[in-house]
Amino acid sequence: MWRGVAAMDVVVDQISLRRYNLSAVLRHLCGAGPRSRARIATDLGLNKATVSSLVAELGERGLVLAGDVERGQVGRPGQVVEVDGRVCGLGLQLGVDHVAAYVLDLRGEMVSSHHRRLDIQDLGPAGTLAMLAELIGSIVGGAAQDGRHIAGVGVGVPGLVESAAGSLRIGANLGWRDTRVVDELVTLLGNPEYPIHLDNDANLAAIAERATGCAVGAGNLIYLTGDVGIGGGVIVDGRVLRGADGFAGEVGHMTLAGDGRLCGCGRKGCWETVAGMPALLREIADPGSPIADPAMELQERLAEIRRRAELGDARTLRGLDAIGTGIGLGASVLVNIFNPQVLVLGGFFSVLGDLLMPAIQGQLSGQVVSESLSQCRVERSAFPFTAAARGGAHVVLESVLADPTRVPPGLARAGGSR
Template sequence: MFEDRRLYDGAAGRQTPADQATVRRSNLGLVLRHLRDAGPRSRARIAQDTGLNKATVSSLVAELADRRLVTTGDVDRAGSVGRPGLTVHLDGRGVCGIGVELNVDYIAILVLDLRGEVLVERRVPLDVHDLGAEATLDEVARLVGKGQAAAAERGAVPVGVTVAVPGLVRSADGVATYAPNIGWHDVPVLDGLRARVDFDGAIRVENDANLSAIAEWAMGPEARTPDLVYLTGEVGVGGGLIVDGRLLRGAGGLSGEVGHTALGDPELVCGCGRRGCWETVVGLTALLRAAADPDDPVHDPNRDLETRLAEIAARADAGDRRTLDALQQVGTELGSGAAVLINVFNPQVVLLGGYFAVLGRFLTEPMAAELRARVFGPDLAGARIVLSTLGFTAAVRGGAHVALESVFDDPTLVPATGGDGASPAIGS
């Protein structure tokens, strides 16, 4: 039986009586999602897979084509009975979602079209903590404007913007309530961007690790794994938890702050002001502190992060003892904390993102040794340790994915062309 499972539940919980228009919007979304998840299908196969009747599917496909969200392709001969039909493909090159991330030492943007193809990708070094919230939002707004312009050159219109913030986020009103590593308290990110960006579509603000977990679930190496723990290694350490195919938010939407569990050195002060947080021994600052002197170029936040990490990897490959010892220590501490998460959540996969993935070949062996000593269940309770292939793009990819979900929820947000091939602006 066809099952439409949706990971991002930012609008969940609001239910209204289903009139005819609501049912049609739902069915349009059902067909569009199915093409995204299952690939090209004939109308007959779509009807068979979704349980809709063939006449309804034909009508829905015609409307989606008029909105330039699907197109027809070759004859589908696979499993056909009688005269084969043309395959229907997800199109949507004319619409896109924008994901933005602000972190301790950079801001980034990624623009995806409806098929998941990258239209724009940029990362800009920026000392967010020292710059302050207002000036940082100025820079974020400029980056969004550049993303909009670049998408327009490709003929794509954004349907939404999602901003990733490293800290506690009240997503209902887009306020960063507490982001200690960038020094933000109760910053109205949503309102700030609304005042700065010329954009009428939806703007959302989310925790960066949550968006990274969504990206991994949607398009990473372990896509659609129903029980997954994602750990992001930055200056701070965050976690995104997928339980039974759903993002675990917690009662107040604040779950996933694993970096502030008391698993670190009680003598070390965390960016949050407390002592002994896990990120004090596994965060990027901990690695750099152990691997290099303070005046070493790898500490310079104005240099691209991946360039700095490449230098760390090169030193390790060259056998530098200090670097290797630092990586060994971080890997061990990483395993100590991950063991707690495995014992509590029993995930199928623990995904390492951010710098954990970049330097993963040096971290996984000491991590695995610590996990074997600390995980209660046999064979790591069935968990596998996997390095993310999304790297530092996970949060922005998750943000763009969430922005595009509005189209899959309601394809009528994209105006119909009326059969003349024109593409009106979103919201016109």
């Protein structure tokens, strides 16, 4: 019996080592660019036969392909190996009135993007998830027709998310509670082969900004959504801060005004009631004003706000100053607590960032411990309204990089090259 267990341990160790080496080769090609097999072996300290075997398996899984002959190297030139762009991640971002979808390939290039307006309050959870499933199925099917493979789906939603269970515990601004998002999507999609991952939208947005946005490589950052509500994605030492129950980052519900307005969460004076989009509209427009009409497209609304500000409209300028002050007040608390390298403003905070920044910086300068502020730069998001969708795609691709065997074999190109 003991000999059998020992033999099994050896097999498991060999499988784990194989996966580790497959991951190492694939990550190296993603980071360093095309390389010959001999050069990969030298770079990673592996023997050439092992690298040839690893490259062959990665090619069979559609993750790498043979490219041109390597130039400028001493000795016999070898054919380079490069990352194939056919394996992709699909990310979706669900907002209060829209859904955005983004497909990224393993090379980090955008394959496609999609945007739809949704009346989520009218559709409810069942109708909304049916629309999401239809969109996912359409994108996955279209990718397959183009010869691409969707390795998974990452979905970002605002609210308290139990990622392991795939559930949205509380989505105050969506009006959802205890919604088993992943289970419902899996059922609607007919138990697809690809996995579906659910996360808080701000967490995914923070991942996107760190991967390819305005905070590339930052080990410590805070991402703030700017929408109907305010969410926060916090990365500490390179990892998303999740907390004991996975609910860390619900910064929009910090109480900044104890006797303030009623929030969708049921409490009064939450940060998002002070600095969210409804607060901005209350400051700059009377009830019934066209700019406050829910039917108005967000981009059109933001363009009109900017137009008024640039014309010097006094009420608009006062409103922007009030919202910037509110943003800065809450942000200063977070900067003092987490001491980030970068504070990223997302959503409408980013789009109107130049108009909001003086008030934000004024609050930060007055409220943040000087040493913390000197080490933190404030940036406007590179992807104001698609960061979470991009982050969802990045999460999928990271799972492939961590374990290339997640992608099934049989995806090799005919001939093994471009």
